[in-house]
Amino acid sequence: MADELFRVRSKFVEKVSKSMLKQLLDDLLLDRLLNDGEVESIVEDNSAKSDMARCLVDMVRKKGDKASRKLIQHIEDRDPSLYEVLELSCGPAPDAAPPKQKTWSNTLIPVTDSWKRNKMNDADIYQVSAKSLKSRVALLITNRNFTDERLTRKGAEKDEENMLNLLNSLQYEVVKHNDLTAKDIEKALCEFTKHAKLQDTDSVFVVIMSHGKRGVVLGVDHKADKPDEFPVDKIYKYLGPQKCSALMNKPKIIIIQACRGERGGAVIVSDSPELEVVSDDASHQPPAHAGNIVEDSIRYVHKEKDFISLLSSTPDTVSYRREDLGSFLIQYIVEVFNTCSHEDDIDELFRKVMQRFEEFPDETKRQMPTKDRCTLTRRFYLFPGQ
Numbered sequence: 001m002a003d004e005l006f007r008v009r010s011k012f013v014e015k016v017s018k019s020m021l022k023q024l025l026d027d028l029l030l031d032r033l034l035n036d037g038e039v040e041s042i043v044e045d046n047s048a049k050s051d052m053a054r055c056l057v058d059m060v061r062k063k064g065d066k067a068s069r070k071l072i073q074h075i076e077d078r079d080p081s082l083y084e085v086l087e088l089s090c091g092p093a094p095d096a097a098p099p100k101q102k103t104w105s106n107t108l109i110p111v112t113d114s115w116k117r118n119k120m121n122d123a124d125i126y127q128v129s130a131k132s133l134k135s136r137v138a139l140l141i142t143n144r145n146f147t148d149e150r151l152t153r154k155g156a157e158k159d160e161e162n163m164l165n166l167l168n169s170l171q172y173e174v175v176k177h178n179d180l181t182a183k184d185i186e187k188a189l190c191e192f193t194k195h196a197k198l199q200d201t202d203s204v205f206v207v208i209m210s211h212g213k214r215g216v217v218l219g220v221d222h223k224a225d226k227p228d229e230f231p232v233d234k235i236y237k238y239l240g241p242q243k244c245s246a247l248m249n250k251p252k253i254i255i256i257q258a259c260r261g262e263r264g265g266a267v268i269v270s271d272s273p274e275l276e277v278v279s280d281d282a283s284h285q286p287p288a289h290a291g292n293i294v295e296d297s298i299r300y301v302h303k304e305k306d307f308i309s310l311l312s313s314t315p316d317t318v319s320y321r322r323e324d325l326g327s328f329l330i331q332y333i334v335e336v337f338n339t340c341s342h343e344d345d346i347d348e349l350f351r352k353v354m355q356r357f358e359e360f361p362d363e364t365k366r367q368m369p370t371k372d373r374c375t376l377t378r379r380f381y382l383f384p385g386q
Helices: 002-007 009-015 018-030 036-044 049-061 065-078 080-085 113-120 156-169 182-192 233-239 328-340 346-359
Strands: 137-142 173-178 204-209 216-218 229-231 252-257 277-279 307-311 320-322 370-372
Touching: 002 009, 002 049, 002 065, 009 049, 009 080, 018 036, 018 049, 018 065, 018 113, 036 049, 036 113, 049 065, 065 080, 137 156, 137 182, 156 173, 156 204, 156 328, 173 182, 182 204, 182 216, 182 229, 182 233, 204 233, 229 233, 252 328, 307 346, 328 346, 346 370
Parallel strands: 137 173, 137 204, 204 252, 252 307
Antiparallel strands: 216 229, 277 320, 307 370
16 A cells, blocks of 8 residues: 555645645544644645645655555545546455444543644634633523422433533533523523623533423423423524624534424333333323433524524424433433544534434334534534643
8 A cells, every 4th residue: 555655646746735635634643643743744844735745645655554545545535536536546454354333432532733723724614712712601401300290300410410511621611500490491591691701702502401392391380281381492582693792603502402292203211121211291201100211392493693403302202311321312412522522513523413323222212313403604613622
């Protein structure tokens, strides 16, 4: 493979673009085939694109066939037309091992300085600065204890702990509320739009975890004969430009863990016969003896700029929670963000969370989160560890 790179060296130097070179450097850095110092040397010591390209090829060639094969693969993935023009070939990897199962990190993996510097020069991203990182703020609302004790969301305290830890590690100051009525949810949202940090922040998270039905989340005073419902659309009205000009042109990330209806998209059972999965749908409660997963139903109507939301299930279906570990949605969000936010934007992170649900532990039950009301016009990176 090193010989293959040497064969196309001159044509590669001629044809490759500077932006493509930076993408290849990012790829090799993430593969750990180049270190920060080597990447900085290639970028800073070679102002001309052609010199940068020569330096990259020669440095990778000297690392042997494995590194060379990786670079060729990245060229094919990034720019198939360039791959064809160069008439490259990866060839089969010798004694290729079967792909390893993804290992999820328990702690946040920080972004590298060189990766951040390269990414910050990209005009296609929402800008993040040292000042905006220190001004990050999030709203976290967790409803666990309801007036009707049959609606108690056991395991919600674990979701709150997990989400609080994740947001804090991403440098968000968390405004936290517990066990709110629909009226108090609206009041908390209204007060949040007046937070002093919003003017300087680069983004906000709003996370609401409760029971729900299509289009609403439930306040803690909800009863069948006396509904206590907060319309989800109000989130977008309060955070939109008319009521919160401080958040104009800034990403607003909405996460709702609540059912969107009464139908089972499929059901999950835990590995233990004593720990069953429950849903967050107030009108569809399981027997008193069962540990249940509740459904979180939500639907958004209006479209405002710079929003992205992740709902815990598809319309009219339930979402599930384990009483000992919390909801599957929050568990998977934490795993994916810890492991991938140092290299993926928020849209890709949400896609990977959705992909995690393909590994649901019970074949007879299914849940699929949905990205909704997605109006981001650029890519938003969290830049963890900065």
